[in-house]
Amino acid sequence: MKTDKLLLIDDDKELGELLVEFLASEGFSLELAYSGEEGLQKLAEKDYDLILLDVMMPGMSGLDVLREMRNANTVPVLMLTAKGDELDKVLGLELGADDYLPKPYSHRELVARIRALLRRIEMEHQRPGPAVQPVLTLGRVTLDTRVYQALIDKQDLELTQTEFKVLQTLMERAGQVVTKNELYQTVLGRPLEPYDRSIDMHVSNVRKKIMTLSEDYRPIKTLRGVGYQFVAN
Known part of the structure; x- marks a missing residue:
């Protein structure tokens, strides 16, 4: 072991x-x-x-x-x-x-x-299963889970591992609302705790990095009090 x-x-x-x-x-x-x-x-x-x-x-x-x-x-x-x-x-x-x-x-x-x-x-870091797309492109964002790289308009977003996982989770469920508790469980491996804003900060970091490279593109929407949604178009 x-x-x-x-x-x-x-x-x-x-x-x-x-x-x-x-x-x-x-x-x-x-x-x-x-x-x-x-x-x-x-x-x-x-x-x-x-x-x-x-x-x-x-x-x-x-x-x-x-x-x-x-x-x-x-x-x-x-x-x-x-x-x-x-x-x-x-x-x-x-x-x-x-x-x-x-x-x-x-x-x-x-x-x-x-x-x-x-x-x-x-x-x-486990190999993607047959049902998982190793490369996912939605709108102007491309994720390559094989090398943990996120691109927007072919420019590297330079995400941390946690930020990458946040974006991947939202993109894999594009168009759906992903609750904050679901993000905590999937991204951090633990439930949402009172007054904890960790996921909010990670989402904010992803947004800032997207806007740095493409100021007019804002694919992550907030549903106040509920969670977040990735909108491809």
Whole structure:
């Protein structure tokens, strides 16, 4: 059985040592970086399956790390944020984090969130079945699930893995309304939680990237209080 390799970037050494032991008992291999700079160095030297990234660190913050690593790395990132700090959550998701977990959190809650993200990534990298179209074109958008590339007018949207999954889910059900809870389950592998705006931010990021390359094209519609719909024409 494959052991998933995780990297925790957090200046709290005591927490890190506790998590190494606990996550090992859950079947994960966890390495530690106690600063943003050390975390980026480890990312440059080795591949990981998922990054646990604390936002509040002295010197180089977690947001700074995320901004720099997203220039060249698409590894899933679970942000660890201060409870109630909406600005950090929004900025982190805008910069390409996949999900967030507010502190304080239980170890069981952390494991559940890690497994949900890894399960989603594993499903994405499985070969498409015979009923699944590896290349999907609707309107001016083309998705190639074999290489996880999204194009608009033949220009690369440069989506994160989570943003790609959001767009793929909406396009596969074009013309239908996809509820927010359905998107949470499909994209993040967990149910919608009260006051959680993660999916809204991922959809917003996809829209911004589409508008950057094609300002007049807005295929994702919002049905307030319900969900989203991809309209090809």
